[in-house]
Amino acid sequence: MTDAIEYDVVVLGAGPVGEVAADRVRAAGLSVAIVESELVGGDCSYWACIPSKALLRPVIARADARRVSGVRTAVQGPLDVPGVLARRDSQVTHWKDDGQVGWLNGIGADLYRGQGRISGVRQVTVSGSNGARQVLSARHAVVVATGSSGAVPPVPGLAEARPWNSRDATSSQEVPDRLLVIGGGAVGCEMATVWQALGSRVTMLVRGGGLLPRMEPFVGELVAESLREAGAEIRTGVEATSVTRTGDTTTVELSDGVSIEADKILVAAGRVPRTDDIGLDTIGLEPGSWLTVDDSCRVAGFDWLYAAGDVNHHALLTHQGKYQARILGAAIGARARDGAALSTEPWGPYTTTADRAAVAQVVFTDPEAAAVGLSLAEAEAAGHRVRAVDQDMSSVAGTGLFADGYRGHARIVVDLDREVLLGVTFAGPGVAELLHSATIAVAGEVPIDRLWHAVPSFPTISEIWLRLLEAYRDGA
Numbered sequence: 287m288t289d290a291i292e293y294d295v296v297v298l299g300a301g302p303v304g305e306v307a308a309d310r311v312r313a314a315g316l317s318v319a320i321v322e323s324e325l326v327g328g329d330c331s332y333w334a335c336i337p338s339k340a341l342l343r344p345v346i347a348r349a350d351a352r353r354v355s356g357v358r359t360a361v362q363g364p365l366d367v368p369g370v371l372a373r374r375d376s377q378v379t380h381w382k383d384d385g386q387v388g389w390l391n392g393i394g395a396d397l398y399r400g401q402g403r404i405s406g407v408r409q410v411t412v413s414g415s416n417g418a419r420q421v422l423s424a425r426h427a428v429v430v431a432t433g434s435s436g437a438v439p440p441v442p443g444l445a446e447a448r449p450w451n452s453r454d455a456t457s458s459q460e461v462p463d464r465l466l467v468i469g470g471g472a473v474g475c476e477m478a479t480v481w482q483a484l485g486s487r488v489t490m491l492v493r494g495g496g497l498l499p500r501m502e503p504f505v506g507e508l509v510a511e512s513l514r515e516a517g518a519e520i521r522t523g524v525e526a527t528s529v530t531r532t533g534d535t536t537t538v539e540l541s542d543g544v545s546i547e548a549d550k551i552l553v554a555a556g557r558v559p560r561t562d563d564i565g566l567d568t569i570g571l572e573p574g575s576w577l578t579v580d581d582s583c584r585v586a587g588f589d590w591l592y593a594a595g596d597v598n599h600h601a602l603l604t605h606q607g608k609y610q611a612r613i614l615g616a617a618i619g620a621r622a623r624d625g626a627a628l629s630t631e632p633w634g635p636y637t638t639t640a641d642r643a644a645v646a647q648v649v650f651t652d653p654e655a656a657a658v659g660l661s662l663a664e665a666e667a668a669g670h671r672v673r674a675v676d677q678d679m680s681s682v683a684g685t686g687l688f689a690d691g692y693r694g695h696a697r698i699v700v701d702l703d704r705e706v707l708l709g710v711t712f713a714g715p716g717v718a719e720l721l722h723s724a725t726i727a728v729a730g731e732v733p734i735d736r737l738w739h740a741v742p743s744f745p746t747i748s749e750i751w752l753r754l755l756e757a758y759r760d761g762a
């Protein structure tokens with residue numbers, strides 16, 4: 287072990303969140319070390335967002351084309367599976383991180399490869415694969431950005447059956463014949479969409495009543511309808527009670543007495559924080575726990591420890607984690623500069639207000655699901671006086687031009703006391719790029735009166751905004 291090397295800030299984990307944190311503290315004029323045990327770029331780049339969207343893009347492109355007369359007959363064939371997988375491999379740069387390492391070098395961050403563990407106050411010890419250990423000490427802050435991994439529910443036999451996790455599902459080079467997906471959230475729905483289209487026969491097991499339960503109920507209904515039309519089976523209100531594997535076949539017993547055989551099981555049943563082996567015990571925190579942070583992403587009870595991205599459990603999304611990293615970078619910079627007493631005002635520059643009010647999420651299924659802010663149920667549960675306004679997306683010319691027989695739905699949730707939007711949800715082909723208009727309206731708390739002056743172009747899908755405003759005005 288060599289002497290400790292001192293930096294202003296040490297970042298643990300070089301996923302998208304750690305990278306942005308490093309960039310922002312460098313921009314604040316501080317020195318930074320960043321520690322990574324796998325690939326610089328994290329799960330997002332190699333086993334989550336990028337490969338899943340790379341796999342989905344051809345599926346959605348074909349589905350969209352099949353909804354346009356004149357093109358439909360040209361795209362009736364099956365997907366070119368090797369071509370789809372090769373494009374995915376290229377999008378993840380063949381699981382090599384040279385490009386992102388070059389970027390880190392460019393911002394002046396020092397990369398340490400190995401497992402990083404907090405080993406005391408303001409201190410991280412890195413254990414390299416060659417057995418070498420390096421202690422890093424931080425003058426100002428340690429940032430934990432170690433992400434999350436897939437949870438495996440305690441179903442007897444499940445772990446022994448060697449199920450796929452989200453990493454396997456996004457990186458597989460094989461198409462399983464029969465794929466059983468446990469879980470009906472974003473990962474389960476997206477991966478069911480991919481593998482059904484690539485040739486698997488997919489069965490989904492959903493414990494609750496429908497898919498995508500965190501979004502407005504109509505979203506899950508539209509996605510389920512489409513998955514069923516594509517040939518997938520969706521079993522709701524059931525759980526796996528036991529799993530046995532014989533040779534290449536896995537048999538799953540369900541709570542309703544049915545038993546299902548599959549060649550692969552994908553477990554997409556939630557996430558756990560990657561904090562079990564990062565030395566939390568050395569500073570009195572519970573290994574394996576989510577890290578509770580304030581609005582500047584500082585861990586409760588510490589003046590030097592920060593946590594951003596999946597580990598703080600605010601919103602397990604890359605863009606929200608990067609947003610948190612921008613804020614904590616500025617906060618660490620300000621505190622290092624002059625110990626600034628940071629604003630706790632809701633609109634202060636160093637507070638993650640969007641985590642509470644305006645988290646945006648797109649689920650890239652067919653149809654796409656896009657939501658920001660609160661659902662009606664969430665707004666009511668939070669005590670707001672609200673009205674939901676619904677519109678069929680086919681009410682505007684743009685959707686009819688986009689697809690024959692366009693199916694989709696939109697909802698705004700209006701705060702009746704302030705006449706601003708608390709939440710917006712769109713479900714339908716091509717709505718992903720519509721979402722940011724809603725994010726601006728919700729995050730900016732744009733009064734409904736002003737929204738009338740944001741005139742959507744004709745004939746775009748965005749004209750759904752007019753229909754929603756008209757329906758609100760007319761009391762529909």
Ligand SMILES: Cc1cc2nc3c(=O)[nH]c(=O)nc-3n(C[C@H](O)[C@H](O)[C@H](O)COP(=O)(O)OP(=O)(O)OC[C@H]3O[C@@H](n4cnc5c(N)ncnc54)[C@H](O)[C@@H]3O)c2cc1C
Nearest residue numbers: 299301303323328329330334335402433595596602603604
């Ligand atoms: C299948 C799937 C699809 C998804 N799609 C989307 C999407 O389309 N859009 C979206 O916004 N979000 C998506 N997400 C969520 C997104 O992947 C995460 O929110 C995001 O990766 C979190 O970034 P992070 O930097 O916190 O963690 P990660 O990306 O997990 O990065 C953490 C890094 O820390 C490293 N690390 C961990 N422990 C240590 C240690 N002790 N020492 C050194 N290094 C360590 C890891 O190796 C990793 O590189 C998806 C998730 C999944 C599973």
